[in-house]
Amino acid sequence: MHIRSFGVVLSVALLTSGAYGKLKFESVQLADEDAAMFPAISFAKGDNKTSEAECRAFPGSPDWPSVPDWDNFNASISGALLYPVIPAAACYPGPDRDATKCDFLVRSASTSHFYIDDPLMTLTQWPQGNTCLPALNTTGNCTRGGFPEFVVNATTVKHVQAAVNFARNKNIRLIIKNKGHDFGGRSLGAGSLSIWVHHLDEFEYLPRFKKVKYNGPAARYGTGLEQFELFNNMARYNITMVGSGVRTISANGGWFAHGGHGHLTSLYGLGSDQALELGVVTADGEYVVADEEENTDLFYALRGGGPSTYGVVVSVVVKAYPPTTLSSSSLSIACNPPADTNSRAQFAPISTATNFVNNTNRFWEAVNIYFRYKETIVNNSGVDWDYLYPLGSGSFSFRVRITYPNTTAERAAELLQPLYDNYVKAGFNFLPFNRIETIPTPYASRISPPPSSNGLAASRYRSRLLPHANWASDDLFNKTMAAIRESVEVGGYNFHSLALGPSPRAAGWPGRGSSVNPAWRHAVLHACLMTQQGVSLTAQAARDEEARIQGYLSRWRELTPGAGAYLNEGDPGEPDWQQGFYGSNYGELLRIKKERDPWGVFWATTTVGSEAWEVRVVDGYPRSQNGRLCRAGKTRVVEGRSL
Known part of the structure; x- marks a missing residue:
């Protein structure tokens, strides 16, 4: 993996076992003292004032963070900020050209785990704008297109909190990426900061978990746990959990956030039906637990109400069943x-x-x-x-x-x-x-190794x-x-x-x-x-x-x-997507969205509340994410002309 990282390298605090009820990475959280050292990552603290800017900050715009800002942000998260090189840049003229890597991308990447492990790539390419596709005989240039500008390689809750706060306080478009299985463009965004939750993959088996009406076996795992890893843990503990039939999809993530189907759907329900508790970083930067007793609005919305719009889910507790x-x-x-x-x-x-x-x-x-x-x-x-x-x-x-x-x-x-x-x-x-x-x-x-990720598609x-x-x-x-x-x-x-x-x-x-x-x-x-x-x-x-x-x-x-x-x-072009994707729940979900995220920190196409913003597409692809995110219906002026 070819990744450019910043020069700031700080020692990472040793992760110690957290108290019962948290995974290890959830025990490392952002504190007010951290924000005092770098105010750009300060919590919202009840400040519901929204930015009046017409558009999100964009590379080259006056409000785009300076290099010192990015350096300080990187220092605040112990060097977890990445500026990843597009893999296919290896196939184009320039400093990143690498014939051996290009040959691998064209001939072998689809039979490896490469794309799943890359901080930028999604398996569906059209939302990016197809600006940098791998090929042995390329023409033209490789440009960033709809890929994010920076990526936070989140390995602790602190990293997620700092990224949310920095994006909110600096008016930056924020996206969330897990494994890259995304057919609609919700894991991409030009000029954005991406939270890469791929490595939040801890797993804990809970032989007896009691929560309101539930008293039985369960499991707690991070949002980055891959489906084949969930299957492996099912084999280790001789249990069954509801999951996807595709082994490289996240066992949580977008699959979970809007339902999630699999082999056991007609017997045990959807993936989102299994949740007993959720660990969430909200738009104000706080880490909260959502279940049937606290933060019940989030618990309702995050189980089927769509991804990347109410908060960043970092962990989940789900039901476990006898072997099936x-x-x-x-x-x-x-x-x-x-x-x-x-x-x-x-x-x-x-x-x-x-x-x-x-x-x-x-x-x-x-x-x-x-x-x-x-x-x-x-x-x-x-x-x-x-x-x-x-x-x-x-x-x-x-x-x-x-x-x-x-x-x-x-x-x-x-x-x-x-x-x-x-x-x-x-x-x-x-x-x-x-x-x-x-x-x-x-x-x-059986215990299985990482499966191949499949190739790129449009x-x-x-x-x-x-x-x-x-x-x-x-x-x-x-x-x-x-x-x-x-x-x-x-x-x-x-x-x-x-x-x-x-x-x-x-x-x-x-x-x-x-x-x-x-x-x-x-x-x-x-x-x-x-x-x-x-x-x-x-x-x-x-x-x-x-x-x-x-x-x-x-x-x-x-x-x-x-x-x-x-x-x-x-369908990314679903004509009446509010009804089509959410049905009669849309009104209540929109109320929760506005209450929990008055700043509009979280945005992804066809998610609840997304009609308030639009991508000003520059490549002509319908529903592409290759363009600046701006308020919907606003008139833009370019060189004195209204567009």
């Missing part, structure tokens, strides 16, 4: 597959043989039969995840894996039999579901939560499936969905009292439409694609009135 098994089976269907072996390989099944059809209408009939079955999965605490791919020339591929938690193979076979019977009744000669695997919760039965997710109502009527169900078919067959988009149902019963206490989008509680399907585009997509092509895909998504919205979408895999 999954009984699973798979289905693969291909329509008019290419004859050559290499092309045929893409139809390789997950765990069963592929079923082939040679008629497009019959293919979609088979898909519809399966989608009808999805409600049965949800009603029996199961989850599935599927992929529909258009392959050109009338060729399509459909794959799905079904999982039933804490279900025997025999019972899973009983649940699957009606689906197979419906295929037989419709004249499909499909292989029966005669191979059902019963395994421990994925990855939780894809934008668009999604919709489809409710039970769309299964209650044959007419509405058929119209829904026709809209999905049109999106794939005519639109040429990839379709991905998960059958899952985090009902109030599954959420339990205190999950059902959280701020998660109410649409989740009535959902059968989380459906996503994804574009097939490379990282080098031009701004004009991105705008054209944005306009085109909205035509298909509008049909989805028409068929699901009052439903919503999942922010973490949602």
Whole structure:
């Protein structure tokens, strides 16, 4: 990792074990004496006066902190301030050119943990502006674009508090980055100060944790704990916790802040439903504990009400369950597959043989039969995840894996039999579901090394939560499936969905009292439409694609009135995002936002209260973060002209 750091290097205080109720890094906090030495990191102390500046400070603007300011800030956090070099700068002419590193980035970085461990990078590049992409034969220059200007490598709560205070007191745009899984641009921001919480990754198993109505096993861990590390601790302590199916996502972070789904969603609820207690740094710089008894407004808002807007969550206590098994089976269907072996390989099944059809209408009939079955999965605490791919020339591929938690193979076979019977009744000669695997919760039965991070992408997710109502009527169900078919067959988009149902019963206490989008509680399907585009997509092509895909998504919205979408895999251009991402909770969440953060310290696109500010995009990419953050609706003047 190539990082330029400041020359100030101070000794870091030895972290001692904190009192019960805190992780070690939470015991190192900012004190008034620290602020006395450098007033720019002073706490707000009840001062609700907001800055009157039209825009956040920006490199080159008169209010941008001076070099001595940055040096003193760095000294106040013991040298934790970084000015990271963009990794792909190694591929461009200039002082950072490095042919060996460039070759690694192009050929090998996606099969390593490199991007997850980098303080700047996010796996989705379009919000940055695509100003510095890795390539062996580059043209043009590498510019910073939407990447932050400085990064605080937070390893203690003190680092987080100082960064929040410095950004607030100096009118600097502040962003929060964890592992870099961000499809909407919330971990990027031109001219910003980034709090990198990647290393707040301690874990503590609590065999007996008592909190109001809960008395049982739990775990406390830092917001930077990676999902594979959570799985490893599940294996160490022979427990189960709700987590993501993607091992490089943070076990807390953005995944948690707006719900978070996984293999156990229909049984135990969403990730945010598991929280019993949260450690938070608020906009005034204070560290607080939020639970059902204190700071209850934050406890409500931070469990599903969106990331990067009410405070910086540094730790969480979650429920732990007995070891959980999954009984699973798979289905693969291909329509008019290419004859050559290499092309045929893409139809390789997950765990069963592929079923082939040679008629497009019959293919979609088979898909519809399966989608009808999805409600049965949800009603029996199961989850599935599927992929529909258009392959050109009338060729399509459909794959799905079904999982039933804490279900025997025999019972899973009983649940699957009606689906197979419906295929037989419709004249499909499909292989029966005669191979059902019963395994421990994925990855939780063994200790595993860090997984690869995947490569860079430019894809934008668009999604919709489809409710039970769309299964209650044959007419509405058929119209829904026709809209999905049109999106794939005519639109040429990839379709991905998960059958899952985090009902109030599954959420339990205190999950059902959280701020998660109410649409989740009535959902059968989380459906996503994804574009097939490379990282080098031009701004004009991105705008054209944005306009085109909205035509298909509008049909989805028409068929699901009052439903919503999942922010973490949602459309950055969601037309009515307040309703779509937050539903009826938005008004209360906005009240909490204004009360807790009157300065507007925390801002990220499509989060609660974000309509008050806007990014003045300079690269033309829709919803890009490559531009200065300014108050919405203000007139800007450039060279005497109103813009």
